[in-house]
Amino acid sequence: MNKTFSSGYLLSMRTSAIALVTFTAGHWALAQPATGEPIKIGAVLSVTGPAAGLGIPTRNGMLLAEKAINAAGGVRGRPIKILLEDDSSNPDNARTKTTALVFNEKVVGMLGPGQVAQIIASGAVTDPLKIPQIVPAGLSVAVEKDRKCIFHLLPSQELNARAMMEYADKGLKAKRIGVLHDAGYGNVVMGALKSIQSQYPNVEFAAIEKFELGATDVTTQAAKLRLANLNAVMVIATSATPFRAVKQVRLDLPVIAAIGSSSYEYVKAMGDSADNIVIPEFLVGEDPLPSQKAFVDMYRKEYNAPPKNFEAAGWDMVHFMAEVLKTSAPNAKPADLCEALRKPHQGALAAYDFREPDLTGMKLGSFVYSKLVNGQYTRLPFRATGQ
Numbered sequence: 001m002n003k004t005f006s007s008g009y010l011l012s013m014r015t016s017a018i019a020l021v022t023f024t025a026g027h028w029a030l031a032q033p034a035t036g037e038p039i040k041i042g043a044v045l046s047v048t049g050p051a052a053g054l055g056i057p058t059r060n061g062m063l064l065a066e067k068a069i070n071a072a073g074g075v076r077g078r079p080i081k082i083l084l085e086d087d088s089s090n091p092d093n094a095r096t097k098t099t100a101l102v103f104n105e106k107v108v109g110m111l112g113p114g115q116v117a118q119i120i121a122s123g124a125v126t127d128p129l130k131i132p133q134i135v136p137a138g139l140s141v142a143v144e145k146d147r148k149c150i151f152h153l154l155p156s157q158e159l160n161a162r163a164m165m166e167y168a169d170k171g172l173k174a175k176r177i178g179v180l181h182d183a184g185y186g187n188v189v190m191g192a193l194k195s196i197q198s199q200y201p202n203v204e205f206a207a208i209e210k211f212e213l214g215a216t217d218v219t220t221q222a223a224k225l226r227l228a229n230l231n232a233v234m235v236i237a238t239s240a241t242p243f244r245a246v247k248q249v250r251l252d253l254p255v256i257a258a259i260g261s262s263s264y265e266y267v268k269a270m271g272d273s274a275d276n277i278v279i280p281e282f283l284v285g286e287d288p289l290p291s292q293k294a295f296v297d298m299y300r301k302e303y304n305a306p307p308k309n310f311e312a313a314g315w316d317m318v319h320f321m322a323e324v325l326k327t328s329a330p331n332a333k334p335a336d337l338c339e340a341l342r343k344p345h346q347g348a349l350a351a352y353d354f355r356e357p358d359l360t361g362m363k364l365g366s367f368v369y370s371k372l373v374n375g376q377y378t379r380l381p382f383r384a385t386g387q
Contacts, residue, residue: 034074038081041321042101043111044122049089050214051115051238053265054310058114058136059084061314064302069318075325082318083107087118094118098125108325109133109337111317114310115238116140116188123147130335134320136313139358140188149338151320152360153313153349154259155367159358161192163280163367164234164256166384169200171278171369172254174231176206180221180246184213185260186236193234206230211242218245226251235277237261240269247273254278262309267375277372278380282349283312284370287379295348308377309349316347 043062046055062082070079083105085097094113101107102125110133113122119135120143126133127147139145139156155163168174181190187210197205207228209221222245225233232254235242238261246255255277262281267274283289285306288296295315299307307315324340332340344361345352353361369380 032073034070034077034079036078038079039075039325040105040107041080041082041109041111041318042098042105042107043082043084044087044094044097044101044118045084045112045114046089046118047084047086049087051089051118053240053263053269054114054136054238054260055086055089055112056265057263057308057310058112058314058317060303061299061307061311061316062111062318063314064299064311065315065318065322067302068298069322075322076330080318080322080325082111087113089115089118091117091121095121095125098122102126102129102131107131108334109321111314111321112136116185119144119150123150126150130333130338132321132324132334132338132341134317134341136310136317139360144359145357148359149335149341150359151341151352151354152358153316153347153352154309154360155362156358156360157189157192158195159360159362159364160258160280161189162196162364163384164189164258165193165196165200165203166364167256167278167280167369167382168232168234169203170385171380171382172232172256173202174254175202176204176228176230177232177234178207178209178225178228178230178253179205179234179236180209180211180218180225180242181234181236182211182213182215182238182242185238186210186258189236189258189260211237214239215241218242219248222246222249222251232256234258235261238266240266240271240273243270243273243277247275256280259309262370264305264308267372270375272375274372274375279370279372280367280384281309281370282366282368283307283309284368284377284379286377289368292348312347312349316345316349320345320347 087094114136133150138154211218234256236258257279342354350366364384369382370377
């Protein structure tokens with residue numbers, strides 16, 4: 001990325017920031033670019049390792065937000081500085097990097113990580129100190145419900161599961177579903193699917209196959225699904241491997257994927273397997289909602305590519321944190337910043353209410369449904385109607 005910006009480009013960034021006020025929490029005014037001592041915000045993401053397909057797009061959205069905010073005057077005239085660390089998709093690294101950012105760099109808040117194990121590890125550092133933390137993931141496990149200063153920018157896994165079941169039941173009219181899921185993210189969503197299955201009496205999980213994280217060949221598991229007389233398949237993973245396996249064993253059925261598979265990084269890795277896959281998500285870069293268009297245009301100008309959910313989540317995380325810093329006292333304590341975050345926010349990705357028990361406040365009706373056709377996303381007319 002080019003790090004040298006012309007005055008015309010900075011003016012464009014400032015103007016874009018004004019246009020985006022309709023769906024960001026901050027009320028950024030046209031101003032001179034921020035100067036002075038930066039306000040440090042910590043960030044831990046997986047930009048290498050198996051989860052890099054989510055960490056890299058999140059990072060891109062965060063860095064774009066940092067530029068836009070600083071070009072529009074920063075926070076009280078001071079620039080924000082995101083101190084980004086890579087956890088290499090490892091929970092122990094996430095905890096170590098978070099500890100260094102909190103105690104050595106004295107960051108005012110944390111952004112990320114993005115995977116369940118890393119969030120739990122990082123939160124063990126931030127939660128006792130009530131340091132505000134925003135993560136690009138949904139509420140997953142019980143321990144997270146007790147951590148009231150970690151806010152989530154993707155749906156809870158129960159809501160994620162419900163969005164998938166809505167399409168299977170009402171969109172496809174599928175009776176017999178097979179599931180291919182990994183032992184991490186997929187295991188959590190699978191648990192949520194089972195917990196709500198009784199609410200969808202017309203849908204049966206006829207076959208369920210699990211594979212280990214990091215597996216490079218899951219054709220054996222996919223082949224078992226092929227023998228189960230299914231109407232559709234759910235694939236729940238944060239890698240392209242299971243999608244390639246479905247294609248390799250010629251399991252020619254509609255595929256419903258979870259939002260964790262929606263990044264373009266994974267689509268590229270799927271190759272010719274990126275076809276006939278429906279994903280309940282929030283942002284289709286090729287066909288954004290009107291409230292998302294300004295962000296999409298700005299992202300395209302910067303990266304020459306359309307954004308998706310994790311890019312938008314990265315953008316929203318930075319804006320929500322910056323807005324709290326802007327509206328709070330300069331010497332506000334971490335717990336005060338945490339409380340200031342606990343309110344409704346409108347983001348590029350979706351509308352949130354951090355006062356809700358899931359620390360997200362997202363609704364089923366916020367989902368849009370897209371379909372991958374030859375590696376390209378198309379927004380579908382289907383909308384979920386449940387609560």
